[in-house]
Amino acid sequence: MVKLTAELIEQAAQYTNAVRDRELDLRGYKIPVIENLGATLDQFDAIDFSDNEIRKLDGFPLLRRLKTLLMNNNRICRIGENLEQALPSLTELILTNNNIAELGELDPLSSIKSLTYLSVLRNPVTNKKHYRLYLIHKVPQVRVLDFQKVKLKERQEAEKMFKGKRGAQLAKDIARRAKTFNPGAGLPTDKKKTGPSPGDVEAIKTAIANASTLAEVERLKGLLQAGQIPGRERKPGPSEDGEEEMEEDTVPNGS
Numbered sequence: 001m002v003k004l005t006a007e008l009i010e011q012a013a014q015y016t017n018a019v020r021d022r023e024l025d026l027r028g029y030k031i032p033v034i035e036n037l038g039a040t041l042d043q044f045d046a047i048d049f050s051d052n053e054i055r056k057l058d059g060f061p062l063l064r065r066l067k068t069l070l071m072n073n074n075r076i077c078r079i080g081e082n083l084e085q086a087l088p089s090l091t092e093l094i095l096t097n098n099n100i101a102e103l104g105e106l107d108p109l110s111s112i113k114s115l116t117y118l119s120v121l122r123n124p125v126t127n128k129k130h131y132r133l134y135l136i137h138k139v140p141q142v143r144v145l146d147f148q149k150v151k152l153k154e155r156q157e158a159e160k161m162f163k164g165k166r167g168a169q170l171a172k173d174i175a176r177r178a179k180t181f182n183p184g185a186g187l188p189t190d191k192k193k194t195g196p197s198p199g200d201v202e203a204i205k206t207a208i209a210n211a212s213t214l215a216e217v218e219r220l221k222g223l224l225q226a227g228q229i230p231g232r233e234r235k236p237g238p239s240e241d242g243e244e245e246m247e248e249d250t251v252p253n254g255s
Helices: 006-011 103-111 131-138 152-162 164-177 198-210 214-225
Strands: 013-016 022-025 046-048 068-070 092-094 117-119
Touching (some): 103 131, 131 152, 131 164, 198 214
Parallel strands (some): 022 046, 068 092, 092 117
16 A cells, blocks of 8 residues: 655646646545545545545545545545535545445535536445435435436435425434444455447447537446446436436447
């Protein structure tokens, strides 16, 4: 493992990414702890922490400029409190393929009022009952969850489920379970994937060429990791059409 030092930050790749944001690339260093980010001098819109060994999402100084955090493929199982004080402009948080196991562990995200894009795909928590409705209730500012737009119907279902005394108690019970660790609970196993066909490769190239936001790029990564080909993912049924602002299942190009 590599300690995240000011020297490492200075030596790491820095560039303007595909959506013209300044990005700091800290991918793949096996960093265990987020620290010393004051050395960035708040000069970045995005930081890529993918493929490290981070267990807890915390340790940030005040970074007013930071909008996007890519935390794919870490070991995150806890989220720190008061992140909104350190990251007041955070809009996109990608937590795909981590170890978050309980819904209550996601509660600290509710205070980040700027957060509109969130992915928790390939975390054990996604297997929990009422997972999506709980997050829609708890973090209502999120408009795109797991690269699928939050529909008006889902918001109504979440409001119905968690309103009143019974709903409030249900939310408390769910949050309380986050404090209980079950050492016998295993992580979900990955499905065996096969390589893409030539036609699939062209579909992938087209989708990447048309991507115009980091959220869209990460959506494509999530689909590919799940063995799906962009443009061929599941479409909503007729009963789901005409939902909130005529939203589609997945994130469109552009913010």
